[in-house]
Amino acid sequence: MAKELAGAVAVVTGGSSGIGRACARLLAARGAKVYVLARSKERLAAAVEEIEQAGGFGEVLVADVASPEELAQAAAKVRAAGESVDILIAGAGIMDLGPADQMPLSQYEAMMRVNYLGVVSTVQSFLPLVKEGRWKRIAIVSSLAARVSPPYFGAYSASKAAVTGFAHALRQELAREGIRVTLVHPGPAATPLVDGYIGGEYYPVPPGVPVISPDQVARAVWRGIQKGRREVFVPRRLAVTAWLAGIAPGAVDGTYRLLDRGKRGK
Numbered sequence: 292m293a294k295e296l297a298g299a300v301a302v303v304t305g306g307s308s309g310i311g312r313a314c315a316r317l318l319a320a321r322g323a324k325v326y327v328l329a330r331s332k333e334r335l336a337a338a339v340e341e342i343e344q345a346g347g348f349g350e351v352l353v354a355d356v357a358s359p360e361e362l363a364q365a366a367a368k369v370r371a372a373g374e375s376v377d378i379l380i381a382g383a384g385i386m387d388l389g390p391a392d393q394m395p396l397s398q399y400e401a402m403m404r405v406n407y408l409g410v411v412s413t414v415q416s417f418l419p420l421v422k423e424g425r426w427k428r429i430a431i432v433s434s435l436a437a438r439v440s441p442p443y444f445g446a447y448s449a450s451k452a453a454v455t456g457f458a459h460a461l462r463q464e465l466a467r468e469g470i471r472v473t474l475v476h477p478g479p480a481a482t483p484l485v486d487g488y489i490g491g492e493y494y495p496v497p498p499g500v501p502v503i504s505p506d507q508v509a510r511a512v513w514r515g516i517q518k519g520r521r522e523v524f525v526p527r528r529l530a531v532t533a534w535l536a537g538i539a540p541g542a543v544d545g546t547y548r549l550l551d552r553g554k555r556g557k
């Protein structure tokens with residue numbers, strides 16, 4: 292029986308690690324040829340090898356999403372191969388946490404460049420190819436932190452709130468052309484991004500919030516793409532948390548105050 296994505300082409304930014312790599316594996320297992328895009332050639336090659344060992348097709352695109360020129364070259368490489376893009380997943384991202392007043396401005400800027408402007412440039416570079424594709428799907432990986440901004444998350448949350456604002460507008464503009472945009476808000480996931488942070492001073496995980504696997508996120512991204520969902524929270528119940536944070540920000544303050552007191556034993 293033919294796989295559901297047989298003949299389809301996907302591009303996954305951040306495809307060499309964590310959530311992006313899990314998305315790339317999942318799409319390749321369903322028959323898509325997957326271009327994985329990131330900066331480290333070695334880690335990209337390892338991701339492609341993993342895909343190919345599982346019987347799929349992968350290709351490396353080395354590019355920094357903070358460079359519109361490198362992204363344009365990456366898109367040109369896909370075009371030169373005579374391919375369009377059915378599914379684009381913008382998953383590349385970075386995170387740095389710390390006190391708002393001590394975090395260097397350069398770090399605020401770096402997260403804006405990658406997490407926000409990097410997604411804008413990714414969409415601008417690959418959109419012509421998505422318009423020519425059959426599936427016409429874009430998934431943008433934001434974060435629960437776009438909607439719930441805990442202490443020490445200021446710079447990261449701001450970059451994710453920026454990309455969230457972008458994605459909501461983009462979805463409405465592209466709907467006219469039959470392109471569906473799915474905005475994904477994962478909660479904490481066990482990936483290299485959070486190594487050294489999670490459970491520590493700047494990243495206490497509130498009780499009841501699970502640390503999920505990148506594969507769980509990838510499955511939710513895929514369901515969102517298949518159904519053309521506007522927004523996906525992973526796990527789903529975090530949608531309630533996001534809504535509550537919007538209407539009762541004091542509840543978020545109270546939760547993190549309690550966590551802080553618990554940590555200090557007060």
Ligand SMILES: NC(=O)c1ccc[n+]([C@@H]2O[C@H](COP(=O)([O-])OP(=O)(O)OC[C@H]3O[C@@H](n4cnc5c(N)ncnc54)[C@H](OP(=O)(O)O)[C@@H]3O)[C@@H](O)[C@H]2O)c1
Nearest residue numbers: 305307308309310329330331355356383384479480482484
């Ligand atoms: N893990 C979580 O708890 C969590 C929760 C919510 C949302 N997210 C979001 O999910 C996405 C994936 O994160 P992850 O947890 O899977 O992190 P990860 O394991 O650290 O992977 C990040 C990926 O992005 C790539 N990347 C980083 N900067 C890049 C740049 N300038 N240009 C091109 N590629 C770049 C990395 O490769 P190179 O370094 O080689 O470029 C890597 O492939 C991010 O947008 C993150 O903000 C993560």
